Amino acid sequence: MLQGKWLRGVVALCTLMLVTVSVPGLAVGSEGHGHAGRAAHKVGILLVAFGSSDASAQVSFDTIDRKVAAAYPGTAVRWAYTSHIIREKLAGQGKALDSPAVALARMLDERFTHVVVQSLHTIGGAEYHDLLRTVNGFKAMGGFAKLVLGDPLMATQADMAAIVAAIAGVIPKERRKNEAVVLMGHGTHHPANAFYAALMFQLQLQDPNFFVGTVEGYPDVDLIKAQMRAKGIKKAYLMPFMSVAGDHAKNDMAGDQPESWKSIFTNAGIQCVPVMKGTAEYDAFVDIWVGHIGNAMKAMGV
Numbered sequence: 001m002l003q004g005k006w007l008r009g010v011v012a013l014c015t016l017m018l019v020t021v022s023v024p025g026l027a028v029g030s031e032g033h034g035h036a037g038r039a040a041h042k043v044g045i046l047l048v049a050f051g052s053s054d055a056s057a058q059v060s061f062d063t064i065d066r067k068v069a070a071a072y073p074g075t076a077v078r079w080a081y082t083s084h085i086i087r088e089k090l091a092g093q094g095k096a097l098d099s100p101a102v103a104l105a106r107m108l109d110e111r112f113t114h115v116v117v118q119s120l121h122t123i124g125g126a127e128y129h130d131l132l133r134t135v136n137g138f139k140a141m142g143g144f145a146k147l148v149l150g151d152p153l154m155a156t157q158a159d160m161a162a163i164v165a166a167i168a169g170v171i172p173k174e175r176r177k178n179e180a181v182v183l184m185g186h187g188t189h190h191p192a193n194a195f196y197a198a199l200m201f202q203l204q205l206q207d208p209n210f211f212v213g214t215v216e217g218y219p220d221v222d223l224i225k226a227q228m229r230a231k232g233i234k235k236a237y238l239m240p241f242m243s244v245a246g247d248h249a250k251n252d253m254a255g256d257q258p259e260s261w262k263s264i265f266t267n268a269g270i271q272c273v274p275v276m277k278g279t280a281e282y283d284a285f286v287d288i289w290v291g292h293i294g295n296a297m298k299a300m301g302v
Contacts, residue, residue: 041145043302044076044112045293048100049120049243050127051081053089057244060280064120064243067286068293076112078103082127100134108143116296118150120243120280120289125190128152146300150292153243153279154195159288164202166284167210172237172275180209180228180236180270184253184261187217196241209233212241213261215252221261225268235271238262243285244278 045068049061061079068077080103081087087097098106100117107115117135121128135149154163171181185196197219200212209231213224228236238261240249253261254274262272279285 041114041302042110042112043114043300044078044107044116045072046078046080046100046103046107046115046117047120048080048082048103048117048131051083051086051090051097052244052246053086053093054244054246054250057246057278060244060278063283064280064286064289067283067290068118071290071293072297076107078107082121082131100131101137104134104138104147108138113145114300114302115144115147116150116293116300117147118289118293118296119152121152122185122242122279123154123188123190123192123195124152125188125192128192129190146302148296148299150289150296152292153285153288154199155292160195160199160202162288163199163285164206166279166282166288167203168206169284170277170282171239172273175237176235177207177209178233180211180231180233181207182224182228182236182238182261182265183210183212183241184238184249185212185214185217185241186248187214187220189217193217215248221264225264225270228265228270229268233270235273236265237273237275238265239275240278242278243280245276245281246278249274249276249278 047064047068065077065079079097080100081090081097082100084099087099090097104115104117117131119128119131121131132149135147138144139147151159154160167181167183175181187193187196193214196212196214196217200210200219203210203212211219211224211227213219213221238253240253242248251257251260254272254276255262257263262274265272
């Protein structure tokens with residue numbers, strides 16, 4: 001009883017310290033039908049992305065929000081960003097986005113009993129494991145009856161096969177077999193970075209002119225350039241393998257500065273065609289995340 005009072009006091013304090021600002025299309029989806037008593041189920045979904053301060057990213061987030069709301073009508077859908085840098089940038093623009101911890105505290109205060117925290121990260125890297133620690137912290141406090149973290153986009157071999165099929169379905173139709181498709185992922189120091197090379201291996205089993213590189217990990221741009229030159233490739237379609245086509249896609253991939261991938265490949269004699277759409281703008285990728293929500297719902301028994 002004392003623990004419950006203490007927990008509600010902490011949540012109330014956190015809530016008082018924050019100013020809630022409505023962000024169209026992001027903050028709240030359709031609300032579920034809650035009950036006053038804690039014994040009844042009140043189910044919610046917390047969608048957690050790295051985040052983006054780029055206005056064009058809203059297209060990706062709207063697609064996810066729409067698909068999740070359609071799959072779970074009548075269930076509350078909330079959002080949180082893991083990146084404190086992005087949250088600070090948005091706060092400077094007058095937009096308040098919660099961290100996962102604050103979002104969960106709000107849901108606890110609103111007496112949700114069963115919550116799926118769905119990662120919208122591409123791999124289970126450092127950001128995902130920070131989120132896992134947050135979820136485990138709330139589990140340890142015991143405020144929710146059930147709290148389950150859904151897998152990121154690429155977590156299992158089944159995910160990998162679905163992603164290979166999804167990529168094959170979204171490449172530009174005018175692309176020819178002797179032309180490359182280069183996917184640019186973010187990359188990380190985390191061991192989960194190995195998923196990018198594994199994905200390239202499986203893509204090349206289907207089409208040898210598919211490549212996967214990263215901005216901050218392995219494979220890097222120089223390796224991809226060397227592989228394309230060895231194959232005599234003269235044209236490449238550059239596509240972001242990130243949920244949103246934000247700063248990395250606009251600058252690191254398709255920018256005009258000398259260190260951008262487009263400039264590096266162009267200087268190597270390879271014509272570049274950037275495709276400025278994040279993975280979350282395609283239904284086939286969003287369906288994978290929605291499937292992970294379904295797995296988490298089953299794990300909760302609701």
